[in-house]
Amino acid sequence: MGRAPSSSRVTTGEGLNKGPWTAEEDSILTAFVRANGEGNWRILPKRAGLKRCRKSCRLRWMNYLRPDLKRGNFSPDEDELIIKLHSLLGNKWSLIAGRIPGRTDNEIKNYWNSRLKRNLQDMEGNQRQQLVATPLSVSLLDSSTEIKVEDFPCSNQLGMSGPPSPIDEKPPMEALLGTHHHSNDLDPSIITKPQLLNSTDFHAMPRGESTLSEPTSSDGTCFEESCDHQSLEGYSSSCNWAPFDNTQKPLSFTQASSPESVLLFQQYFPSQPQDDFLCSDFGLTDFTSTNYIPEFTSLQNLLQCGPFSPIHKNLPATWIGNYSGDGFQT
DNA sequence: AAAATCACCAACCGCGCGGAA
């Protein structure tokens, strides 16, 4: 599938090649990046002797040549994760890709547009038929569990422009995930309904201290995600990371997490066994991973701990800090 | 068997953002 090499290659007026990459170009680019690292795309074509523009070089590396890329079909788990993330983030493919190791934004975008979107539309059509034939007792019609775009200010601000398509109008999450939500599993003194939680209320919530667990990685690296703060416009002030304190534990987190994390927790982990939850300002950073911080296992802790997000080592996020053995250094 | 259509996906393009000058 896709474009085969050679036949559609053209050369621009500047003497640059366009179109499919040849094996030779691939090997030159790969060798150069291996020797010099990623970045410096501006000088790369000249230094590497490639007749390609820097954008083309970067794209080829990021989408095809990177050694950590997963090839092949998407797994059902990946499908589900993409659906979840897209329902929250919209067409923010790079953010979605950042949560799915080994997959590129381009790959996910293509996959969504060519398959998942259609599958969901089909599914939605089937549900419409089902709903017409089913009385109101069906939980799908429970408005308290329905995810709306306006519940996620970040989604509204993420460039989802134009009139909403049927797929953009968020279907009930149960429809996508095949799960039911029971909000009464949560502490009702904290949250009753997602709709009641706004930024002001959230930040007014009491917070305490939380302990910081030891990093589990063998190389001692501490994983803290720098977060996609810009996507939380309107809540960005809540997303400053609590600085590491080298001298004492437990650490005190004074910054609040975002309302999104509470909503997400509520929606994704309604009757949570509380063992695979990972605290993050998005609340969804790594819930598919087996790596988690045991201390952060409840909604209470989420509310208390703030935006601390130890996440899986291999996720392509931005890391800051490292673990020295005595404390954290930024 | 040939033509038309569909499905897939690599690659391109234009724009916006952030940092530097």
Added chain:
DNA sequence: TTTCCGCGCGGTTGGTGATTT
């Protein structure tokens, strides 16, 4: 403060193989 530059992102294009008519 403004301008410039580099980078990265999302939308779109177009080539190819597969499938249908």
